[in-house]
Amino acid sequence: MKRIIIEADKCSGCKNCSIACMQAHTSGSTVYSLDLTDQWLESRNTILLDSEKNYVPLFCRHCDDPECVKSCMSGAIAKDPSTGHVRYDSTRCGQCFMCVIDCPYGVLKPHRVSSSCVVRCDFCMNHDEDPSCVKMCPTKAIYVKEV
Numbered sequence: 001m002k003r004i005i006i007e008a009d010k011c012s013g014c015k016n017c018s019i020a021c022m023q024a025h026t027s028g029s030t031v032y033s034l035d036l037t038d039q040w041l042e043s044r045n046t047i048l049l050d051s052e053k054n055y056v057p058l059f060c061r062h063c064d065d066p067e068c069v070k071s072c073m074s075g076a077i078a079k080d081p082s083t084g085h086v087r088y089d090s091t092r093c094g095q096c097f098m099c100v101i102d103c104p105y106g107v108l109k110p111h112r113v114s115s116s117c118v119v120r121c122d123f124c125m126n127h128d129e130d131p132s133c134v135k136m137c138p139t140k141a142i143y144v145k146e147v
């Protein structure tokens with residue numbers, strides 16, 4: 001199964017990954033036509049700074065034994081046995097946000113405007129082979145690897 005691997009020491013903090021993620025989840029837009037003031041537009045990953053001012057890329061790990069799946073009472077979050085990726089079905093979501101609370105990496109979040117669904121990585125499964133964030137990383141701090 002494919003996973004996004006992170007080498008934080010290579011991250012330059014450019015946030016190309018976040019922009020690429022937003023573009024991949026907005027129909028009919030390009031990186032140049034994204035309206036970054038649109039509050040409905042959200043990235044499924046982020047880059048933070050640690051206490052020593054080093055960049056820390058945060059991405060869904062699509063864990064082997066995901067806490068988000070175990071805590072989802074409605075079955076909206078499930079692990080795909082064939083790909084190993086964690087899937088989210090917003091139509092089944094009960095909006096309890098236990099998955100957000102239980103994610104050990106802190107990458108799941110309620111949608112900032114509607115708060116009616118969870119924003120989480122879908123590995124760009126409806127798009128190209130590799131996730132958009134990976135393709136746009138100029139330093140190769142994130143990459144896909146078969147594990």
